[in-house]
Amino acid sequence: MDSHSGKCLAVDLTTRRAEIRPLPQDLLRLCLGGVGLGTRLLAEWVAPGTPPLSPDNAIVFASGALAGTMAPCSSNHATVTKSPLTGFLSTSVSSGHWSLSLKRAGYDALIVTGAAESPDYVFVDDEIVHFNAAGHLWGMTTQRTSEEIRRHHGDDRVRVAAIGPGGERQVSYACIDDGYPLSHRGGAGAVMGSKKLKAIAIRGTQAMAVHDLHRLEKASLALNARARTAPVAKNRQSTALDCLLAVNKQGALPTRNFRESCFKGTAKLAGKDDSGYRVVKVSACPSCPIACRGLLQAADGPYAWAATTLDYQTLAALGPQCGIDNMPAILKAAELCQQYGLDTVSTGGCIAWAMESFERGLLAGEDAGGIDLSFGNADALIEMVKQIGERKGIGHLLAEGTRRASAKLGRGSEQWAMHSKGLEISGCDPRGSEDQALPLAVGLGAESDDCWLCLDSTTDRRSNPGSRNKAREDQATLFDSLLLCRQSEDCFHDFLSEAADLYAAATGVGLSPTELERTGERITTLKKSFNIREGWKRSDDCLPPRLLEVAASARKGKAGELAEAKLKAMLDDYYEARGWTAEGLVPHQKLRELGLDGPPAMGKGK
Amino acid sequence: MARRRWEKGSSMERRYVQCDRDKCTGCMICQFICSAGKEGNFNLEKSRISVVQTGPSTVTAIACQFCRNHPCIKACPRDALSADAATHTLKLDKARCAGCGWCIEACPFGAMTLDDSTKSVTACDLCTNHAQPRCIEVCPRNALSLYISRRGR
Numbered sequence: 001m002d003s004h005s006g007k008c009l010a011v012d013l014t015t016r017r018a019e020i021r022p023l024p025q026d027l028l029r030l031c032l033g034g035v036g037l038g039t040r041l042l043a044e045w046v047a048p049g050t051p052p053l054s055p056d057n058a059i060v061f062a063s064g065a066l067a068g069t070m071a072p073c074s075s076n077h078a079t080v081t082k083s084p085l086t087g088f089l090s091t092s093v094s095s096g097h098w099s100l101s102l103k104r105a106g107y108d109a110l111i112v113t114g115a116a117e118s119p120d121y122v123f124v125d126d127e128i129v130h131f132n133a134a135g136h137l138w139g140m141t142t143q144r145t146s147e148e149i150r151r152h153h154g155d156d157r158v159r160v161a162a163i164g165p166g167g168e169r170q171v172s173y174a175c176i177d178d179g180y181p182l183s184h185r186g187g188a189g190a191v192m193g194s195k196k197l198k199a200i201a202i203r204g205t206q207a208m209a210v211h212d213l214h215r216l217e218k219a220s221l222a223l224n225a226r227a228r229t230a231p232v233a234k235n236r237q238s239t240a241l242d243c244l245l246a247v248n249k250q251g252a253l254p255t256r257n258f259r260e261s262c263f264k265g266t267a268k269l270a271g272k273d274d275s276g277y278r279v280v281k282v283s284a285c286p287s288c289p290i291a292c293r294g295l296l297q298a299a300d301g302p303y304a305w306a307a308t309t310l311d312y313q314t315l316a317a318l319g320p321q322c323g324i325d326n327m328p329a330i331l332k333a334a335e336l337c338q339q340y341g342l343d344t345v346s347t348g349g350c351i352a353w354a355m356e357s358f359e360r361g362l363l364a365g366e367d368a369g370g371i372d373l374s375f376g377n378a379d380a381l382i383e384m385v386k387q388i389g390e391r392k393g394i395g396h397l398l399a400e401g402t403r404r405a406s407a408k409l410g411r412g413s414e415q416w417a418m419h420s421k422g423l424e425i426s427g428c429d430p431r432g433s434e435d436q437a438l439p440l441a442v443g444l445g446a447e448s449d450d451c452w453l454c455l456d457s458t459t460d461r462r463s464n465p466g467s468r469n470k471a472r473e474d475q476a477t478l479f480d481s482l483l484l485c486r487q488s489e490d491c492f493h494d495f496l497s498e499a500a501d502l503y504a505a506a507t508g509v510g511l512s513p514t515e516l517e518r519t520g521e522r523i524t525t526l527k528k529s530f531n532i533r534e535g536w537k538r539s540d541d542c543l544p545p546r547l548l549e550v551a552a553s554a555r556k557g558k559a560g561e562l563a564e565a566k567l568k569a570m571l572d573d574y575y576e577a578r579g580w581t582a583e584g585l586v587p588h589q590k591l592r593e594l595g596l597d598g599p600p601a602m603g604k605g606k
Numbered sequence: 607m608a609r610r611r612w613e614k615g616s617s618m619e620r621r622y623v624q625c626d627r628d629k630c631t632g633c634m635i636c637q638f639i640c641s642a643g644k645e646g647n648f649n650l651e652k653s654r655i656s657v658v659q660t661g662p663s664t665v666t667a668i669a670c671q672f673c674r675n676h677p678c679i680k681a682c683p684r685d686a687l688s689a690d691a692a693t694h695t696l697k698l699d700k701a702r703c704a705g706c707g708w709c710i711e712a713c714p715f716g717a718m719t720l721d722d723s724t725k726s727v728t729a730c731d732l733c734t735n736h737a738q739p740r741c742i743e744v745c746p747r748n749a750l751s752l753y754i755s756r757r758g759r
Contacts, residue, residue, distance in 0.1 A: 410703045
């Protein structure tokens with residue numbers, strides 16, 4: 001298993017001990033790495049029913065077989081933990097230099113358990129692990145923390161993944177900022193905050209050997225060449241805006257907390273000349289030929305100099321969802337989210353919920369802290385992000401996520417709490433794009449789902465939405481487990497055989513395309529089994545009442561509203577396609593078929 | 607004034623891999639391919655070209671610039687380094703190099719790398735066995751190119 005180091009680092013913050021453990025080869029073969037490996041390790045290390053914010057919960061950072069090699073878009077890692085927002089599995093994939101350092105430090109996975117007594121940060125220097133006091137860093141923004149730690153160690157090769165004030169205060173959807181902020185969903189930052197772990201710094205300097213260098217080089221260069229002409233690479237940083245326009249045209253853009261599905265302000269947002277921002281720099285993650293990250297900066301006005309990168313989900317959640325058509329304000333809000341370490345999509349969703357509650361008179365006057373929380377008020381958006389990050393005023397309520405906040409506020413506000421299993425939904429309105437309904441309803445790992453609308457060209461149009469969703473889910477799981485960036489999907493002609501080729505070149509393990517497809521199914525089932533263990537029931541796979549009962553206003557394009565019966569039929573199809581029971585549970589026979597019935601491969605106590 | 611020994615090379619044509627920092631995205635593919643070609647594995651520490659952050663939002667890739675006054679050759683206490691007129695690159699006499707690191711100190715670009723395992727230094731050799739340096743070949747944004755100075759300037 002050449003490019004798999006076969007080692008995992010287990011860090012216990014309570015005892016301040018770290019241990020390098022071998023990872024069994026069978027485990028790596030079954031779960032590949034990334035989300036697959038992370039889920040498996042989490043299931044074995046965390047006892048069923050563990051409260052997400054207790055010291056017994058673990059965060060698993062899992063690397064992949066291709067990370068650290070020149071395989072295109074491979075410098076990713078998966079963060080897997082039990083989410084404080086949903087109580088189920090949370091898997092988010094992130095990319096950048098930190099991921100590369102994790103792999104180059106020689107680990108396939110890093111497991112953090114326990115909780116420190118006072119703020120700590122962990123510095124992993126290849127084989128040596130330091131536990132350092134982080135009292136002086138507590139309260140700092142994510143970037144300041146990273147700068148301070150790197151300055152202290154005096155080496156540019158030290159890379160830092162840190163939480164901000166949001167994570168410290170355990171905002172349920174706080175994220176971990178590892179330098180490239182895109183939406184990291186599910187609240188891993190809050191789990192880190194509950195462990196009083198401010199940051200994980202890594203210096204990885206080891207060489208990455210691969211099984212067949214020549215083969216890997218050839219396969220990678222072929223993909224790189226295609227990346228020069230692939231649509232995603234051509235559009236680069238304007239992808240987010242193009243996506244926004246396309247979704248709006250389809251009539252599936254969630255607007256003003258899903259009250260409408262078409263936003264008039266998109267033209268203003270996407271305007272090339274007068275939208276008030278400029279592209280400062282286009283940057284790429286290590287080994288990525290696409291370079292999708294444009295650093296955008298607000299040019300003038302009250303939010304001048306706010307600079308951040310935007311992806312479609314962030315743009316949609318902080319913009320149309322809150323009725324904002326002011327690009328500099330969106331940039332400022334996204335920048336603040338990054339500084340406080342908050343997931344932009346959930347933040348936008350919570351603020352949209354608060355805005356609707358305000359307009360309906362539920363959060364009037366003092367409750368709202370005197371802020372005019374009407375839709376489209378850019379200043380209110382900025383102020384709310386700050387309050388959530390600091391858990392001040394109404395921010396304290398919103399920091400719990402829409403599910404708990406609406407339960408607390410009551411008075412019918414659950415009707416417009418737009419979440420599925422507690423995770424704020426965003427991206428595409430399933431009323432305008434039906435295929436979006438299933439992934440939103442059954443979502444397994446709280447990952448930021450791609451907007452299927454734009455990916456339709458790559459997936460075959462089978463008649464049954466259930467099996468269609470199964471195929472997509474398995475493919476997405478494979479991307480997340482091989483840790484190839486989903487942006488690179490366009491570069492593959494035949495994903496399964498090309499990915500199998502890359503994997504075989506890196507590790508020497510030959511998987512046929514069919515076996516790889518099977519692995520995708522296995523990992524999805526693994527994720528599902530974790531959720532079932534944590535008390536998942538069929539009633540959890542649902543959508544907010546607004547999407548099922550109310551037809552979207554200002555809807556143009558494709559007609560068709562979603563009804564509960566329709567969703568139920570889709571779910572039935574989906575469970576059947578998966579080979580699960582009608583209640584959505586995984587039968588034991590299916591587990592055996594997929595090789596998931598074995599004893600735990602790497603328990604905590606061993 | 608008589609020319610000193612190390613200035614002999616100063617009339618030599620300069621060739622080096624240059625990077626357009628406006629196009630560079632910091633993807634490090636040049637580093638990956640360089641270490642793969644030279645070391646047979648992916649070891650970014652040993653790549654002859656390296657991506658450096660030169661400002662808050664500027665990155666660029668830097669390799670041996672084959673300076674006219676060759677500070678590295680001047681600094682070497684064991685005369686292990688010399689300028690190769692045929693290939694326009696630095697030549698290292700491995701038997702002489704003791705890995706002392708003086709050339710690394712002297713290099714204004716940080717383009718010399720110490721190989722821990724062999725205790726000798728390495729620098730960009732412009733992939734003389736290929737048609738063009740491999741990093742230029744693979745750069746996805748065409749940010750890298752081969753700079754060739756005019757002879758005798």
